[in-house]
Amino acid sequence: MTIRPRLKAILEENGTKQRWLCEKTGLDKNAVSRLVLGWSLPTLPNAYKIARALGKSVEEIWVWEDDGE
Secondary structure, three states, X not given: OEEEXXXXXXXHHHOOOHHHHHHHHOOOHHHHHHHHXXXXXXXXXXXXXXXXXXXXXXXXXXXXXXXXX
């Protein structure tokens, strides 16, 4: 299974800036940037902070996909 991050798309759909997400979650801008670009995955507590700030579930932001294995 792989995880497909949708954070960038969700921010764009909502017209939300990364800076706003940093302020709402307390995460630094570099961490948020890496998450938005899909370069890293959040810790579970940070995933919940982000989901709560965006009014989404963790599963809506980071989607598990079956690789067919």
